[in-house]
Amino acid sequence: MTDSVSKMSNNTIDTSNADTRVASFDHSQRTLLNQIQHALHRTPSLVPLIVLLLSLVVFGLLLGTKFFSPFALTLILQQVAIVGIVGAAQSLVILTAGIDLSVGAIMVLSSVIMGQMTFSYDIPPAVSIAIGLSCGTLLGYINGVLVAFMRLPPFIVTLGMWQIILASNFLYSANETIRSQDIEKSAPLFQFFGEKLHIGGAVFTYGVILFVLIVVLLTYILNNTAWGRHVYAVGDDPEAAELAGVQTKKIIVSVYMLAGLICAFAGWALIGRIGSISPTSGQFANIESITAVVIGGISLFGGRGSIMGMLFGALIVGVFSLGLRLMGTDPQWTYLLIGVLIISAVAIDQWIRKISS
Numbered sequence: 642m643t644d645s646v647s648k649m650s651n652n653t654i655d656t657s658n659a660d661t662r663v664a665s666f667d668h669s670q671r672t673l674l675n676q677i678q679h680a681l682h683r684t685p686s687l688v689p690l691i692v693l694l695l696s697l698v699v700f701g702l703l704l705g706t707k708f709f710s711p712f713a714l715t716l717i718l719q720q721v722a723i724v725g726i727v728g729a730a731q732s733l734v735i736l737t738a739g740i741d742l743s744v745g746a747i748m749v750l751s752s753v754i755m756g757q758m759t760f761s762y763d764i765p766p767a768v769s770i771a772i773g774l775s776c777g778t779l780l781g782y783i784n785g786v787l788v789a790f791m792r793l794p795p796f797i798v799t800l801g802m803w804q805i806i807l808a809s810n811f812l813y814s815a816n817e818t819i820r821s822q823d824i825e826k827s828a829p830l831f832q833f834f835g836e837k838l839h840i841g842g843a844v845f846t847y848g849v850i851l852f853v854l855i856v857v858l859l860t861y862i863l864n865n866t867a868w869g870r871h872v873y874a875v876g877d878d879p880e881a882a883e884l885a886g887v888q889t890k891k892i893i894v895s896v897y898m899l900a901g902l903i904c905a906f907a908g909w910a911l912i913g914r915i916g917s918i919s920p921t922s923g924q925f926a927n928i929e930s931i932t933a934v935v936i937g938g939i940s941l942f943g944g945r946g947s948i949m950g951m952l953f954g955a956l957i958v959g960v961f962s963l964g965l966r967l968m969g970t971d972p973q974w975t976y977l978l979i980g981v982l983i984i985s986a987v988a989i990d991q992w993i994r995k996i997s998s
Contacts, residue, residue, distance in 0.1 A: 686950030738943025745926030781901020835913025876943025
């Protein structure tokens with residue numbers, strides 16, 4: 642009898658040891674997943690940065706110095722500067738769990754107003770630019786008030802504003818383009834952001850410098866100011882943020898106003914980029930900005946992501962566009978690959994949220 646009890650005790654001890662080993666193994670598995678999840682949460686721009694570096698390596702191996710020349714790399718920056726500036730505005734809105742479909746229309750209308758003020762009403766270019774910037778800010782303010790105080794869905798508000806601004810743009814400009822020759826002669830200040838700087842074989846424009854400055858400034862503001870922390874808090878959980886004393890409505894309005902101002906700057910930079918002022922330019926800027934934001938790892942659910950990630954997302958699009966063009970492939974392959982990247986980025990975001998829940 643004693644021997645039987647002893648054997649049972651030994652068996653019990655062995656079983657518990659086995660269970661401990663299994664539990665230990667499961668814990669290590671969970672820890673690995675948690676480490677990945679926490680790394681992506683701490684550094685949302687990590688995934689787009691890896692994709693950007695890999696794409697640079699792949700196209701560099703396929704194209705060699707043709708792709709890795711200073712001129713080609715800086716050409717990528719020139720191509721994505723406008724989309725990147727609008728993407729910075731879109732990032733702010735999406736961080737609050739909103740979306741702004743009117744960013745492209747605000748950009749174009751602001752540029753048209755700048756041109757019309759000078760060429761139709763003989764207002765000095767500097768004053769016209771100030772009026773255009775103010776107009777973009779005002780349109781952002783209207784979006785913010787409708788979303789924050791009227792509690793209308795951001796998608797519906799900005800979809801309606803997109804249509805209103807687009808129609809106003811064509812009606813106000815009479816669908817006429819102000820030619821680059823006229824701008825060079827009477828208002829060269831409009832083309833300031835299109836002026837080029839040559840550094841060795843690299844070619845930069847003031848528009849690229851504006852893009853980088855906006856990214857750096859917004860990154861600092863979001864990470865080091867109370868306003869930036871409140872933006873993340875509103876996007877993560879607006880009810881909890883309000884209970885914590887955050888004035889959520891004012892934050893939302895200020896975000897849309899700042900987004901409108903940034904879009905107006907993009908309109909000014911757009912004039913420098915294309916040389917003329919056209920009411921039909923930048924028609925897909927809203928979609929392209931959302932593409933850069935999503936590929937850049939900013940969550941469409943709000944509260945997570947970084948402006949730096951949007952920069953990487955815009956550069957990824959630029960790298961694929963230039964690389965495939967230099968390879969002589971059909972342009973549709975660019976859209977196909979960008980579509981795959983968008984779906985993959987959203988899937989990764991959902992995966993992170995599923996693990997953290």
